[in-house]
Amino acid sequence: MTSTNPPLLSRDSAESLVEQIVRSVGLRIDDKLLRTGARMPSIRQFSDLHAVSRFTVVEAYDRLVAKGYLESRRGSGFYVRERHAMASAGYPPDAAAATPPKLDVVWLVRNMFRQLPPQKMPGSGLLPNDWLDADLIGNALRAVGRSNQNLLLQYGVPQGFLPLRQQLQLKLAELDIAATPEQFITTTGVTQGLDLVARHFLQPGDTIFVDDPAWFLMFGSFSLLGAKVIGIPRLADGPDIARLAEMAALHKPRLYVINSVLHNPSSTSLSAAKAFQILKLAEQHDFMIVEDDIYCDMHPGGATRIAALDQLQRVIYLGGFSKTLAANLRVGFIATSPELAVQLADRKILSTLTTSEIGERVVYKILSEGRYRKHLDRLRSRLDSVRDATTRRLDGIGIRVDTGSTSGMFVWADAGCDTNLLTENAMAEGYLLAPGCLFSPRQLPSHRMRINVATMEDAGVWGFLERSVGR
Template sequence: MTFPQGATMPKPANLGNSPMVSRESGGSLVEQIVRSVACRIDDKLLRTGSRMPSIRQFADEQKVSRFTVVEAYDRLVANGYLESRRGSGFFVRERASLLNNLSPVAQPLPTSQQPDVVWLIRNMFRQLPPNKMPGSGLLPHEWLDGELVANGLRAVSRLNQNLLLHYGTQQGFLPLRQQLQLKLAEIEIAAAPEQIVTTNGVTQALDLVASEFVQPGDTIFVDDPAWFLMFGTFATLGAKVIGIPRLHDGPDVAKLAELAALHKPKLYIIHSVLHNPTSSSLSASKAFQVLKTAELHDFMIVEDDVYCDMHPGSAVQPATRLGALDQLNRVIYLGGFSKTLAANLRVGFIATSPQNAIRFADRKMLSTLTTNEICERVVHKILSEGHYRKHVDRIRSKLDSARHDVTSRLERMGMSVEYRTPAGMFLWVDTGIDTLPLTEKALENGILIAPGSLFSPHQLPSTRMRINVAAMSDETVWKFLETELK
């Protein structure tokens, strides 16, 4: 190709060094390339007007056929990400201008990509290899048991088809709720099936509880640090979110009492066991003080126990649950299976008083009618046949090994692991530098990390970050951290 004299050759697009395709991911190679390039363009990592690699060059670099690249480029052109110039190649297109030309009310894409809660969630759904996402909250696919889920699906598919064609029941599939009654009894929480409401994961459970109890202007307490998704959910309700400092054995109870007297919260959301992001657990003495404060200042406690099955049990390590001490009087208990079975198997539940269960079931019906009974039947099949226990035993064993190795290596690099927890999938580490710019640079290298600022309701700069020990097997992640933290 030649350019007129004096013309400037467009700069080639910088695609980075990370591979765009994985033959183990399950998706077609064409789809993986399209998603990877589109994400880079959406995130402004590829500049408008830059020239894409030739079909031959792209195929050689990604170790795919030229036919695969041709089809991927054609799809990107069809969706407005690239434009084809005869005799010149493919170039990154200005999508905002294209959309504005198609619709006079369309708005340009935002140029700011500073990490926030939505940013992290969006990038968790990108087609990055799982072992390059130490900031994610999921276990790698190879740690899970796809065959266990597939067998459950096959068993459900053999049922009378009429059972699969109607709505589910308002409170959820009864045999599953009966199975959950047995599961809760093992951790000393007495809950009849009538006290259990199934949900579309713990996220919906939290939304139902907050929507039922909180009005605009009310105060909700959360741990600080805490699971970041709550902040955005509660903000949409017009609630004021206040963080309670989290210590190695639970919240700072003195601060909890002080702030409760001042703000009169409606709810306190807490992870008693394997807190996200520190993996710390609540001590018995702290649990009693939390309940005493809740009774004194008349607020409800929402106990999120989604990591329940990653804990080996009180016979091995102490594990105090507020729901067991309170027996669902002032405590609303939440659980789910997306962390241990499959992220796409969105089955969670609320265990609460009989009166609250009716209220939550009514609110669930008004928002989504019923939950997915097919998925609930699959989870019931897995739980009732006894295979689940062995499955989570294997997960805990792998986490124990990975946690030890990752902790040792991080500390050799100079990072401080603040909570030396004996269980769980997360480490809360101090890097010594602001992790927000570190996060932005990591994404440029095809790596997703979770900066500490996202885990606080204040969203202030932080030197901390959450590490998923199960997602630290790729040496490029370690090399990136070693380079940036010198």
């Protein structure tokens, strides 16, 4: 029988008790943990069970009725409404009435967009809003709005806002990567950059290599193109070179996508020796390297990029600002050879015409005025302070964190149990985790999970982990 009791409530949360009840009950209904027709505890029962006032329960239940989650039956109590009635959940009726959710890539991304408080989302891939600088972005946006307004009403340049591309030239020069403005194409984030590159190089049946573990979203994207996605085991200093050589000879891949710096999910970085070996294998087996450097600015410096060794001949370099400025800006870029840049710009025209020049102007304004560096210093310092404390506390409850990373926002942890089940239990209590199975193209059960250290300041998260895996 499905339990109708919501999770324990946190008095330390920034959310009110009413908001916590509404959110947690709504999530349990969305995820089919509370079935249609299930009777909710009476107001008195709920009040006694969770040590909250009856006024709090009445207000929470009334909000859930207004949102379409519950119905009130006079003289009988409150019941879970039919799923198709819940338009407020944000899903089409058929999707809401489907079978219970499966833990997959789409599940995780969909739940990331539920707008849970950041402290409820240890599995998220973004920094909390209060870690970022809204004033920095707001000031730049207002300055752009005061510029020639006619420019804001028309298409931008397909290859991207030229002053931004000139600024990116300076940015890459600091990484020892030489590129002219003509070698850049702006994109709607790194996600679009990967898609443009994949569509340019891959035909159905082609093979693409990725790290294992790696960023989960690209697995499904590449598979939809008909590509065969193969994972190369990732070690603390980069891929398993022997395995990469073996698989390259066997499968003849077209592309190898890799995080050289602050690898997602482990936050480890590539050694110089491994970078050289990867480039040598790419030349030997004739595949292109796609270097995804989205976490570039979270690293304090001195890391090795394959693009710096190759100078954009066999390496396609991707970057962006969603992790350090604002995800909503959706400004990324591709840097590559002049010939390929023209071809990718043409492909961009056929798919989206141009990207938003407004966002590109905002990013240019921020980069060109010098405040971005100080913002990054603050971010890195704050991450350093919470990473060490989080790692020690995780270790204290029996969750082992891999060593080898001293930068970045993620730790790759071994919970010692099936993290799919752990994630399901966490969601039932209103917390979003990122189980290890999603970070492998094979998606096998795993004891691993990715933890965003910037989101680990909520007492409720720690309480859940201590009850679930503490030993």
